[in-house]
Amino acid sequence: MESFLSIIVELTVGLFSLLLLTKVMGRASMSEATPFDFIAMIVVGDFVSDAIYDPEANIFKVLFAIMFWGILIFLIDFITLKFNRSRGFFESQPAIVISGGIVDRNVLKKNKVDMNHLQMLLRDRNVFSFREIEYAILEPNGKISVIKKPELDMVTRADLRLPGHTVSLPATFISDGVIIRRNLKKAGKTEQWLRDELKRKGIEDPKRVMIAEWRPEDGLFVQTIHPS
Template sequence: MPEWILIAIRALGTLMFLFVLTRILGKKQISQLTFFEYVIGITLGDLAGNISTDVEANYFHGVIAILVWVLVPLVLELLTLKSKTLRGWFEGNGRVLIKDGKVLEGNLRKERYTGDELLEQLRTKGVFRVADVEFAMLESSGDLSILLKSENQPLTPKHLGMKLAIEKPTQAVMMDGVIQDEPLAAAGKSRGWLHTELDKLGVAKENVFLGQVNTDGELTVDLFDDKLQVPSPTERPALLACLKKCEADLELYSLTTSNIEAKHMYEACSIQLTQVIQQVHTILRA
């Protein structure tokens, strides 16, 4: 058998073998690696390359070596799930670099971190002044987690006392001109509704590159033809305008009626509707 065919077979077998082992190790092996996992990943790659191309070496000896390098970390990972001490040994612990708004220079030296490196890490988080940070910890993965001071944190609806509707995930109901039935059902919509919405927008199904239904049940599309302008959804602004019209009508009825009871009823309903409009104005205005 020619050597190139043998190498191709060995490489294909090793690739499939590593794929299975990586799935067994879990997603951590392909996300944020600890130092131990980083070393394992490099070693496995080197072993896989050697047994794939070294046709004179015993293939199964290489497989055994890979198994050892996989099974030992797997056993250790199962043990660390039950022991915090072992987790500290193998995965490391985070270290506080900024506390109560003050940089802990001693901890910086322990991590061999310079002031420039700290500022660089802060800038990657969108923070350009150390004085804005209340707390910062260098995680075992090497990532820097920060907590801004209260006055520097972003304003949220909770700070304003606003209650918003529960945000549901946006569903991609069309892709490459093809209707995706499962996301469409998850959005609580039907094909008939989708065709109606496309007719309202004046676009053909085949011209839709991506169609999404947001948490408010509105359809937004991106077309293959970028020159075509797609109108924005108008359901929410139209609903807000309708509520305001009802409010104005109630005020008008209260002014024009001569019946005292009816006047008070219209005024009370107008006040209630005004309160409702104030609560939903931010949501419907978008």
């Protein structure tokens, strides 16, 4: 029983310590893992596993290890922010794998990327032919950024000299039949207004609504729950 209690305490303390560490590291390190972030996750995870399976590793040693590791990460982030030349050592650099529509085999070999893998990365960006690409950059997180050839690029409103328009985030008023009153209040709407709008769409009961969202530009969008 004592061993189970020890595991519970160590896991709980380890969890909150890791949460605190991720807060200190910032959101950028959690968005897309670079090689340095990958190493950090492995090492920190090993600290927690030692707390559970190694009888000689008490929770205070694990907390010290996590804290010291956090200090190292903070120092490395500080160094890379202050000294640009250090970034090449701690962080991978973007690599141009396609330039002017031509695939650079030397850059691919240097980054250990073969053609099949490159094609997979391009398909993930909705690019299915090399003929569409002007430039492609392999990012430090393993993703690829693509600039299409001018004739194949998407046309914008500015290109067509059309007047601009404002875009706002949609506010969810109903989710799975539940009215979200705080969103109504933020949007300056009332529950009665929402019910009236639903009645105009032939919906008497808000519980029948799977999703209802509203934007000033295009009004209320409603999708009802279809019977199974």
